[in-house]
Amino acid sequence: MSGILNSSIGRKFAMALSALFLMVFLLQHFSINILSVLSPDTFNEVSHFMGTFWVIQYLLQPVLIFGVVFHFVMGFILEIKNNKARQISYAKNNGGANSTWMSRNMIWSGLAILAFVVLHFYDFWLPEVTTKFIDGDMSGLIDPSNSESGLRYYEELQHKFVDAWRVVLYVIAFIFLALHLLHGFNSAFQSIGANNKYTKGLKTFSKIYAIGIPVGFIFIAIFHFLNH
Amino acid sequence: MNLNLKIWRQKNASDKGKMVDYPISDVSPDMSFLEMLDVLNNELIEKGDEPVSFDHDCREGICGSCSLYINGEAHGPDRLITTCQLHMRTFKDGETIVIEPWRAKAFPVIKDLVVDRTAFDRIQHAGGFISVNTSGNTIDANSIPINKQDADDAFSAATCIGCGACVASCKNSSAMLFVGAKVSQFALLPQGKVEATDRVLNMVKQMDEEGFGNCTNTGACEVECPKGISLENIARMNREYLSASLKG
Ligand code: HEM
Ligand code: SF4
Numbered sequence A: 001m002s003g004i005l006n007s008s009i010g011r012k013f014a015m016a017l018s019a020l021f022l023m024v025f026l027l028q029h030f031s032i033n034i035l036s037v038l039s040p041d042t043f044n045e046v047s048h049f050m051g052t053f054w055v056i057q058y059l060l061q062p063v064l065i066f067g068v069v070f071h072f073v074m075g076f077i078l079e080i081k082n083n084k085a086r087q088i089s090y091a092k093n094n095g096g097a098n099s100t101w102m103s104r105n106m107i108w109s110g111l112a113i114l115a116f117v118v119l120h121f122y123d124f125w126l127p128e129v130t131t132k133f134i135d136g137d138m139s140g141l142i143d144p145s146n147s148e149s150g151l152r153y154y155e156e157l158q159h160k161f162v163d164a165w166r167v168v169l170y171v172i173a174f175i176f177l178a179l180h181l182l183h184g185f186n187s188a189f190q191s192i193g194a195n196n197k198y199t200k201g202l203k204t205f206s207k208i209y210a211i212g213i214p215v216g217f218i219f220i221a222i223f224h225f226l227n228h
Numbered sequence B: 001m002n003l004n005l006k007i008w009r010q011k012n013a014s015d016k017g018k019m020v021d022y023p024i025s026d027v028s029p030d031m032s033f034l035e036m037l038d039v040l041n042n043e044l045i046e047k048g049d050e051p052v053s054f055d056h057d058c059r060e061g062i063c064g065s066c067s068l069y070i071n072g073e074a075h076g077p078d079r080l081i082t083t084c085q086l087h088m089r090t091f092k093d094g095e096t097i098v099i100e101p102w103r104a105k106a107f108p109v110i111k112d113l114v115v116d117r118t119a120f121d122r123i124q125h126a127g128g129f130i131s132v133n134t135s136g137n138t139i140d141a142n143s144i145p146i147n148k149q150d151a152d153d154a155f156s157a158a159t160c161i162g163c164g165a166c167v168a169s170c171k172n173s174s175a176m177l178f179v180g181a182k183v184s185q186f187a188l189l190p191q192g193k194v195e196a197t198d199r200v201l202n203m204v205k206q207m208d209e210e211g212f213g214n215c216t217n218t219g220a221c222e223v224e225c226p227k228g229i230s231l232e233n234i235a236r237m238n239r240e241y242l243s244a245s246l247k248g
């Protein structure tokens, strides 16, 4: 088992595990966000729970951050190694004849997602950390001195989608996410060695996920833009 | 047919090399691609020029020697064939055809269109065999019953001719389809299972040392492979490798 990350297949396996972990996280994130459309009160309660329950804050959140960082750092390492394996490129290469655009451009869709993750941290994570750990306000209330003021999460979410430019950036990012996942999700199964009689079902499932989840996020962003 | 060929010319391994234009006329549509190059080379020799070097041997799609990246695809635009099985009728009269060697760090160019594929041999030496005593007391292979599906899958994997089209087509110059086929061919059969753990570890180690890239599962190799070797073989190699790493 030692040094498995030093082998090509080991790195590929680790990449796939981090990716599958992100797929689970994304589904969880979506499930909570869609509550903001269905029931603002439930959304507020679940957000408050997520933001204050210690298991999530101090155990799962660090694991998530590690997973994201590991994924894109490993993505860069693989990209650099793979570029080194062909030093002279072809004068004419017809990649479209044998593979999808998505599969050949994982690094570009990945970089677009990374840019979005930075914006997203600035939008939600930084203000959240500031409120909770710098201002020391763990109440989750709109006005911490007034317990009748209600939970703040839904209102904060709505405020973010007032600017059209931000909604446009979110939509673009989710299109890149869909492109990344259209190749990536199914690819992760192949990487961990799961290419067998279930392959057809997995392919269909990963396609539905890869399009459905980003479209869902886009719907939520536009919904709040139109309804704030 | 009249064609305009753009061919990679490189005197030796250390030469920088460049693309050179060669117009060629009166090509028969029934010629194979290699026969067309033979005609070109005869013309070059008559003119006192250096003929274009390219690999070939059986000229019937079984040895894996012929290579060539033709118009941006390994073995040209047709499927499930080698370059010796590619016919000129695939192209249009007046077309420009770009001909390049396999490009991979692990396959350095020796001359013109000829590349050094001994990296594949070294991977095979690392484990692509079974250790049996063949000196007079060989056992009939058919005496061991083998599940039909496993036998078929092993046989399909064994059709790999080691041509290197998978490496040439892969955006990462990955050799995983080749190694996956070689690993699978043995891993599926009782005779191969004995050394399966060491085999996959050693072959993958050698593959990595040769400087081949990683697999991104684009599937280009499977599409361009003249023998239709399936990506399932890479998945099987991944499984074999992971379980071998846990054991070893
Ligand atoms: C943060 C920026 C990101 C970057 C820079 C990035 C980069 C990459 C790269 C380069 C690959 C291809 C690796 C290879 O050669 O096989 C990849 C694969 C993948 N990525 Fe990302 N990615 C990012 C974010 C994400 C996110 C947020 C998700 C899902 C929620 C995701 C899901 C996947 C999946 C499923 C794969 C396929 C894994 C496999 O083939 O085994 N990525 N990523
Ligand atoms: S797997 Fe296919 S393309 Fe690769 S070496 Fe074998 S026959 Fe050639």
Ligand code: FES
Pocket: B055, B056, B057, B058, B059, B060, B061, B062, B063, B064, B065, B066, B082, B083, B084, B085
């Ligand atoms: S010359 Fe043998 S396969 Fe083409």
